[in-house]
Amino acid sequence: MPPSPFLPILLVTSCYTSIVAANDSATMAEFLTTLTPPPSGWSSSTPSCTWKGITCDSSRRVTTISLASQSLSGSLPSDLTSLTSLRLLYLQRNALSGPIPNLSSLVSLQEVNLDNNNFTSVPASVFKGLAGLQNLSISNNPNLLPWTIPADLADSPALVSLQAAGSNVFRMIPEFLGSLSSFPSLRLSYNNVSGPIPSSFNGSGIQNLWLNNQLIGMDGRIDVLASMTQLQQVWLHMNKFSGPIPDLSSCHSLFDIQLRDNDLTGIVPSTLTSLPSLVSVNLDSNKLQGPMPDNPRNIKLILGDSNSFCRDVPGPCDSQVTTLLEIAAALGYPLTLAESWTGNDACAGWTYVTCQGKDVIVITLSKQGLWGTISPAFAKLTPLKSIYLNDNDLTGSIPSSLTTLTQLQTLDVSNNNLSGSVPTFPPSVSLITSGNPLIGKILGDRSSGSGGSASGGLVAGVVVAVLVLLGGIQFVLYKYYFSKRRNMKRRWTRINEHGKQGRVNDRAVASSVNQYGEIPDEMLSEGSGQGDYATGRVTTKVDVYAFGVVLMELLTGRKALDDSLPDEMTHLVAWFRRVKKEDIPKALDPTLSHLDEESMEGVYNVAELAGHCTAREPNPRPDMGHAVNVMAPLVEEWKPVARADEDSYGINVNMSLPQALERWQTDEGITGIFDSVSYSHPERSR
Template sequence: MSNHLHHLLLPLLLLSAVLAAADDGATILKIASSFSTLPSGWSSTSSANYCSWPGVNCDKSSRVTSINLSSKSLSGAISSDISALSELRSISLQRNSLSGAIPSFTNLSNLQSIYLDSNAFTSVSPGAFSGLTSLQTLSMSENEKLSPWTFPDLSQSTSLVELQLDNTNLYGALPDFFESMNSLQSIRLSYNSLNGTLPASLGGSMIQNLWINNQNVGFTGTLEVLSNMTQLSQVWLHKNMFTGPIPDLSKCTGIFDLQLRDNQLTGSVPESLINLPNLKNVSLSNNKLQGPLPKFPISVEKVTVNGTNNFCTNNGDPCDPQVSTMLEIASGFGYPVFLSDNWAGNDACGWSFVTCDSQRNVITVNLGRKALAGTISPAFGNLTALKNLNLNDNKLTGSIPDTLAKLNSLQLLDVSNNNLSGAIPKFSSSVKFVSSGNSLLGKSSGSGDGGTSNSGESGGGSDGNSKSGGNGKNSIALIVGIVVGVLIFVAVVCFVSYKYIVNKRYGKFGKMEGSDAEKGVVKNGAMGGGVNGYGGVPGEMQSQSSGDHSDRHFFEGGNVVISMQVLRQVTNNFSEANILGRGGFGVVYKGELHDGTQIAVKRMECVATGTKGMNEFQAEIAVLTKVRHRHLVALLGYCINGNERLLVYEYMPQGTLGQHLFEWRENGYAPLTWKQRVTIALDVARGVEYLHSLAQQSFIHRDLKPSNILLGDDMRAKVADFGLVKNAPEGKYSVETRLAGTFGYLAPEYAATGRVTTKVDVYAFGVVLMEIITGRKALDETLPDEKSHLVTWFRRLLINKDNIPKVVDETINCDEETMASIFKVAELAGHCTAREPYQRPDMGHAVNVLGPLVEQWKPTSHEDEENSGIDLHMSLPQALQRWQADEGTSTMYGDISYSDTQSSIPAKPSGFPDSFGSSDCR
């Protein structure tokens, strides 16, 4: 019987294998048909001998086990039928031009590796990577055209070793699932829009290489989880928004490359980092680090610690004792950023919240209403001359240190309205002790109602507080407290409901100015309690006088709040001599801090009802302080003073593009060469393209005009003065703009409807290109009417190419190569200023056109190279790597660096002409 069954099953199994192989043949044929260009040796009509097609491997049963078509210039899409190849173990399609959706590989239980890097995919199928239980490598880096998508479901891929998803438009938070990924060694998520905090499960992982650098907005929170990632070797966390101190890395002995620059890290550099045995490359620049300048051993080959750090000494010597004490105190609070922003070298008396006597001894520390968390450090006891300590209205926990009761000079201690607990030290009768609003302070543990209750103020005494007034009084107080609490709750609910109704009614794009939603009156006074945004400015940037009792507004988003008093000081009371420029929205002043740092202060027009609502201003500031890009001027801070609003930007000492183009003689500049002009145009295009990419994700946007395109010391362009993305009624993103008084840059559709899209920016950019070519302003009323409007006049000339040489700025030396470049830029300018928005390219196309023009040049002399500030001997990718290396990121440890200006290069839009004809000039 068993022999008969065996003979029966064998043919069935053979038949099943034949049918499965036939299915694989049909699937391969569908995959071939989905390619626009067939791989060499493939067929789209017959699957005969498909196992012998180049790049296709099969097992003995003719089941497809791998497809390898990397770098084959493929275009088209990947057929969704690929999920039918149940024996597939490897798919390699990297470095092609494939587009469309990345198909689903769901439940291909044998699939071990997926390589889809450097293609042009536009979306990821839902659940594309779920159920891949054998997956070891998922690599799809450099797919920057992908629509925003969240981190994939890899919870069942517990054998995953390598994950490469950098520059793929990921957004959102990381899942907290790494404790189950015991094999994961390398994770690369750089150049995306991820945010949130680092998951705690990373602490138990075996990850060696962690790259999450250059996020558009950035990860937040602390780096404490790193202390438990004992297998780490290369860590790239730069250009995020991490805060708090560098953790103890003594267990992470394998780290050789650590990139922490361009964050918000505070506190002293720990010895555990300095003494890492294998460390070769470390960057800490552009943080808020404190303490002495770290001294790394000679075994560390590259160290960068410059930038916005606030070290007390520059030679590695210890800090002044009082400064060291203040650092210990800051440690108890978790090293908040604003305490670092108030850093003043090696002198504790220079901090805005500290007052000293004539012998430079600290006598007052005023840290009330600073949103502090953490505990009160016993180090306060080292300030032996301390008389007044204000810690009121914070979120402090823990107990009051006994060391405070031993301060012989102490006269006032205010810890009211915190969450303190524990016993109260026995203060002298001469100490005014204020402790109300700490319900657990002074109560014995486990004593129902037997503990002592704290009074609002006390003159000291044996226990520092008065006794309870009895159970009756306590009951009355409890009832009153409940009633007050209910009333406050009802008031809050009513207020939130009102705001919701107002926003619902008036929040749509296109709301007229002066509506009820915008008539909230801002109370007078500088704002306090904020934390630092990107760039940071030392010293004054967060100062508040200790006697300031004005109302304060606390906005989210990591903002630098600057007092009006400081801004008056640094601009010489907004002196006429300090004016940098005037615009439709106010005057810009130059300022200089006490340490020589130069800033640009934009003082808005003072209007009683405000030209923008407080909510809009709050949201704009919250976003702008997080935007970081090499071609964008950093917003350093802001101030609200009554009806006034002021913005503080980094100061660009080389002046504006307009000054270099139109007023170079008056300002003593040399005229810009054509190379410099096109380099500036390219950098502007990159900066605006970056902002457009954020606009697609409902982040920010801005207007473009030459007065806001500033030149840095190295001639790379900077773009300033952002706006806020709005959501248009039809669901497309449009933006708020500040084009008042700059009619020459207005696109026709904006002039007629007031709506702004990215294509309005493209139009304005085209005007800038025309200015760069001709050396003429967008609107020049001194010229005859037929020539006064640059776009109209220039587009008329484009009908005949021979007209272009006649209108080129006379300061440009037009040799044959330069003229060819000018023709290309002129054509691009014409496309960008097409009357219909759909005929204009995206900014990525402008980058694509201008990039090769910059890359092709070779300097005629070393002097020329130095003047341009760019090594023109290098190709553009080499230059990008050099820039990144200069900023402290190593490229010498087996990893390719990517610039934060990488561009998507979209195809020309429908209706976009290849060249100009008379019909295009309308």
């Protein structure tokens, strides 16, 4: 009888099975030597598939390692990648130490539980290629070196639970977690996570969100919770979240929400305590305002005594208090107002409010770093005589309802970012609007002023920045940029992981002291020339970072570091990184906020370039040649349609670059900065 034609295939398959089974045995033999003491029944004289806690398939491949609560110490083999059939790894509640072993490319692995051990590090790429991973739990490993949620987990689409409480996780929560199709559980309590709740959580299916008790504290607003309709339990206490509590009326399954010990302000939504599944709410130690929430279902409601409710019992606030809170709402419920506007009588010592008898007649909110808009609710305070809103960062227009205030004498809105038409006030009103470059202009009108495109002066500034780049003097320009802000410089210090102290003297570089509370290593000056603007020693990568900050400033019209803004917006780089592409139009300087689709594509390219230039680590940052390739084509595309002699910023666009720089020097009273710099002709530089 002739041999079967399938015999070679069967022989190869059998040989392969024997080899991989032998690899499994070798790995398990190493396992035996690293554990102290070895688990009961483990012996080198018996097959590993017979050991306690080990399950194998019919091919003698290890599929399960289950050694929970076995009083094990020692370490694990550094690499478990040969166990390609492994599905379940349970090692929780032991005393294992050393690095977490490499699990990469174990496509069959579904569950990993390493809770309650003494592991010391999470090496790079240990979770790479785990396509079948569903549950990863590494909580209560306090000896781990600081580590971040690895981006490799983005390639684990089946992930439904990530538990890493009390395990020294730091930095921001990555955006990709909110993009996983089915991800109901995230537990990162008792770590050093910072920054906001990722915007990608908007509309996600997360059910259990535990982010409480962070060392420094997460920040930003919690508006995203309103769209997370599958939420069941939310623990955000002991952080630095700010702004109002959103309307959670769509979260029908929410039964427990803990928001104590934050900086929340604003009025508690009346729908909160009426949620059908809600059992427990803790709002203690915030600065919540308005009426004390009612409790119609008699749930466990903890309010504490540190909030700023107008009354000690549920019920409406005084009408003037209600109106002032409407005004505060348009300003984002700033913390300064929440801390000083307490009680139910606006004339009982409220800061920024002046009364005559029981009537509010003056509101003075000058120079408070306020953002937001001017509320039409001002018109409800009919006795008002003076409103001072000058020197803030207010946007939008002046409400026409303010013209109905018959007693009004002064309205000062100078030095903001207001736009739109100005209502007609009676001659008796002193209206001060200076310092609002867009006041009286309807945003999006392309026919005003110089006849140029809507890009206006800021786009001309981008063109100048490109020419500067092509002239090879971007670093010198950046030194000039900071010379205009000498009075705003600060010294930032930190102790890095090696215990060395570094100093940073520039605010744009200091903008990288972001939500992580740290400074990139290459910006620390230790006399090594790694990057110190104060001494002139700087690497190419620091120069690229600085250029990226300049681009962000040109696009947004904001400073690199602005302490007048809310915490989550103070550092321009950290804030800009969180802006998604679809939200870029909202983040632009108002001059650029109504570009056509073609122009916006160029803006998106510049925004993307700025993000690459300010990458947290130096290596991913591009070289300046890449920046030239991205921005040079925009020089012609963004050239003003009809050039006037000078744009609104006093720069003659017909000047050569050296002439423009000399003009800047003269205007600022600064000399000598560019004296030693040679320039190439702009036309030849393209």
